[in-house]
Amino acid sequence: MEKVQSFIQDNKQRFLDELLDLLRIPSVSADPAYKEDVLRTADFVADALKKAGADNVEICPTAGYPIVYADKIIDSKLPTVLVYGHYDVQPPDPLDLWESGPFEPVIKKTELHPDGAIFARGACDDKGQAFMHVKAFEAMLAGGPLPCNVKFMIEGEEEVGSDNLGTFCKENTEKLACDVVLISDTSIIANDVPSITVGLRGLSYVEVEVVGPNRDLHSGVYGGAVANPINVLSSMIASLQDENKHITIPGFYDDVEELSAEYRKKMNEAPHSEDAYKRDLNIDATQGETGYTTIERASIRPTLDVNGIWGGYIGEGAKTVLPSKANAKISMRLVPNQSSDKITELFQKHFESIAPDSVKVRVKPHHGGEPVVTPTDTPEYMAASKAMEATFGKTPIPTREGGSIPIVALFEDVLGVKSVLMGFGLNSDAIHSPNEHYGLFNYYKGIETIPYFYKYYAELKK
Ligand code: BES
Ligand code: MN
Ligand code: MN
DSSP, X not given: OXXXXXXXXXXXXXXXXXXXXXXXXXXXXXXXXXXXHHHHHHHHHXXXXXXXXXXXXXXXXXXXXXXXXXXXXXOTTSOEEEXXXXXXXXXXXXXXXXXXXXXXXXXXXXXXXXXXXEESTTTTTTHHHHHHHXXXXXXXXXXXXXXXXXXXXEESOXXXXXXXXXXXXXXXXXXXXXXXXXXXXXXXXXXXXXXXEEEEOEEEEEEEEEEOSSXXXXXXXXXXXXXXXXHHHHHHHHTTBOTTOOBOSTTTTTTOOOOOHHHHHHHTTSOOOHHHHHHHHTOSOOOOSTTOOHHHHTTTSOOOEEEEEEESOOSSSOOOEEOSEEEEEEEEEEOTTOOHHHHXXXXXXXXXXXXXXXXXXEEEEOOOBOOEEOOSSSHHHHHHHHHHXXXXXXXXXXXXXXXXXXXXXXXXXXXXXXXXXXOOEEGGGOTTSTTOEEEHHXXXXXXXXXXXXXXXXXXXXX
């Protein structure tokens, strides 16, 4: 381990420079305009794995963007760790809110990152975090024989729902056979408060359309007599939550796991400053479901949020128009034991049922994903815990997080293995937002911690 850690210290600048090169490629999976760049990113990752010393490096084609696979199998008697990450990123817009180019990484100090943070789209989610694994692997090889067999699977469609990865896993169960999946694509509580993610929310995502008259109308000539789809959509959306911020879709809470008072008390003991939270977001008050704390609202409770809404005239000045239709994209975050398909169906039925006769509504389901909870009494959790303890000097706290990584539930179903969610980002790192960043402290801490995970995992599996 000493050799591994000193290799990391000796190569810090190069490890950073290589990540910056990766961040310069705009691998936006949602927008076809970036297709060549996304493909180039897969090449970059494959190349980095080769240079790091992996065998069997492959760029596996799919119906969408390719999956980069690599491995190093040293002994069939040793446990096998499958590292999962994604090289695609979210679209960078709105561009004008970035202080520097989203694909021109710069290092700047911030209040929470006094040692500096890398500002770029994907710096934290997930290029920076996935690349830590490539560099940790390189360092482990430099330090001597690996304690475990390692497989890498880095995909390019996580931000658009991982549809083709599901198929890939089903068709390659042998190739992907492993004892555990190791993922760094989540957060820690703070740089001096390490944590391990033990739960993620699921997702149900729909697009709705409300259609009124067959054409845009003069809002004076027809206004008052003909339904305005934007007005209708707004009140339909408003009715989806009551005054306690409880979601009103019948059956929505039927399968929601009620956690014990004891469990809830424990999770609320995790460090959280409501003031710092509000200050970071520049809001005067938080809000949410009555009877739950901010930590709970953002992790163990389901949600319904409009992600985008459009219709009518939004150009310069005023145009008096009664639009013919209005649209919205709506996400519902799910918790155990809700099912994405069932919730989508309940939403669809309910949304159609509350539409007034004056309009027609259409509900189009998008990708979804199931929630996950991972146990803490497993060798992988204990290995991650001991690894973080070794590098942070503190026992990490198990946390449930609000985001989703739909493929984790699928790993369990298709590969029959659990995942360990050992991420190193901060919730304030602005993932999916302008000025996304990743602390240098976090990047290096991740690289230093990962080799300990392998060491302890191999020991605990004996
Ligand atoms: N890495 C995130 C998920 C995440 C972030 C989990 C922070 C926990 C803490 C992932 O890349 C992501 O953004 N997932 C999407 C889901 C997907 C279907 C687009 C999400 O949560 O919106
Ligand atoms: Mn991610
Ligand atoms: Mn993401």
